[in-house]
Amino acid sequence: MEKQDYLELYHQMVLIRRLEETAAELYQKGDIGGFLHLYIGQEAVSTGILAARQEQDRVITAYRDHGVALNAGLPVNLIMAELLGKETGVSKGRGGSMHMADVSKNFWGGHAIVGAHIPIAAGLALADKMEKRDGVTICMFGEGATNIGYFHEGVNLAKAWELPVLWVCENNHYGMGTPPSKASAVSEIIQKACGYGMPAYDVDGMDVMAVKNMVADRLAEIRKGSGPQFLEVLTYRFRGHSMGDPERYRTKEEVKKFIENGPIDRYHKFLTEQKIASEKELTELQKKADKQIEEAVKFAEESPEPADDTLFDNIYVEDLEGGA
Template identity: 45%
Template sequence: MSQQVAFQSPPLDRHHSLFLLREMLRIRRFEEKCAELYSATKIRGFLHLYIGEEAVAVGALQALEPDDAIVATYREHGHALARGVSATSIMAEMYGKQEGCSRGRGGSMHLFNAATRFYGGNAIVGGGLPVAVGLALADKLQGRPRVTACFFGEGAVAEGEFHECLNLAALWKLPVLFCCENNLYAMGTALKRSESETDLCLKATSYEMPAWPIDGMDVMACEEATQRAVLTVRSGGGPCFLEFRTYRFRAHSMYDPQLYRDKQEVEQWKTRDPIAVFQARLQELGLLNEEDLKRIEEDITTEVAKAVEFAETGTWEPVEDLTKFVYSEKVQA
């Protein structure tokens, strides 16, 4: 197994640490509310929660610049929030309202936002990788020093598109950061039940790109590793591969009785909860007090409540507009 790299952590900065904690908590509380709203049938369709994996998106996205691009999966609420897509527009999207970030055409699995270069919300496993390669190709051809971060689960590693894209990106030295979120289960199929070689970094290095496994439950480790990788990618060194070792605390979607894993295994991973562990660490170092925590939680409660209110008071797109956005509207000459 590839060894996780121990990064030399700089001394924790209080302001930044509290920011990282806040970002993870925003995602956690937002999604807890989503689960509640799903049960209340306010949100429909499929809903895939990121709870347990928050350190990955929050840590990794700190390393990106505003004009970098992100391609994510159907488990992307956390990435969208961490990227700066507003909680109000995400919640409205899940309600199917036209104030949603995809005008209610996408739903939970298809969050898009041009302003933050957030390219979805792709619900075909592996399907986002070729798009990320193309975005990076466009940047390279136009001489823009941008990075495209492409998130996908370890399940995507079994898809042909994974291998085609790692090869193409490495062959053409494209600025893609491949971010594999290894939560050990492709829906209900364990990694070891689907891969002859379970060391994912080995697969990436066979395509001649640097690859590092990272503790995906440690937000600082995620941030540092991504910063290091982004430096390589942005400087023209070609793609990098990061394997974030993480765990999904909740079911795959809301319809999953979780027959494929032991409760004990879930409980064991929960002792490594990225939020609880980071919070305890900050408290131990005297960087976080009860007052801070209270304020953060209160702010988030307000933000989530506002998002729900925004979604509730949002409007339904008129049915007459049904066939819009199939083709671009003709520009009147």
């Protein structure tokens, strides 16, 4: 890895952090509607995963998708515009926080029904397999999603058909407010992969380099024809499940413990201790991220609302004479 690559990972994690902090403010002001699920604390997961993927690898995730979108290469201006529901947003203001996508970046969303995108991911991989392309579909979901039927149907199909999928379970310890100890038959999610005959691994999701290296290895094996693999990434979200979370299910001490060993601080320390980057260089990157977010908010605020006469656009691909 070149120095620039190390710095870019840092920049992306900081940019996600700033994006999310700003989104929280905009939500409290009422500029962002609906639900808002922040990625704060989990930045190293998608940053590491996306740093390891190749262009032909598809990425699909759940509703906590802003960070994944940024890492996948979606412009921060367009992400912010989507949060504000603007026509310039990545999904033209029709999807909002939970439904960001950019097919040109091989990022397939942003899916808000828990686990429903898991069989869809199998289908994306099926197309690649049938067309003999060497892409791997990376499907991310929370540990809470491993309790719903779609998960079991999707991973079963992927193994039965040996589809090129990397299943990535982001275990942030709580499905909304319920921990696996209360909701899951097994507390180690990785055990579920064994039931479907898949190689299974786990990795520290607060260590961006560990995630990146692990995912690179997994993708290489899948690309060689190993069939689907399962990766549990242990992580933690510092904020509530969404903006309306009373957080009665965990203690402040527990949260503090994770924040003190957070992914950005850890990577910061790694870069300076290993003398890969200086404090000054990292401060510059923080400032760069601040400026990008400032510009993104300006872009989003100045962007037009969707026009009334576009309400019915894109219900179908083919125009209908008889109406919808």
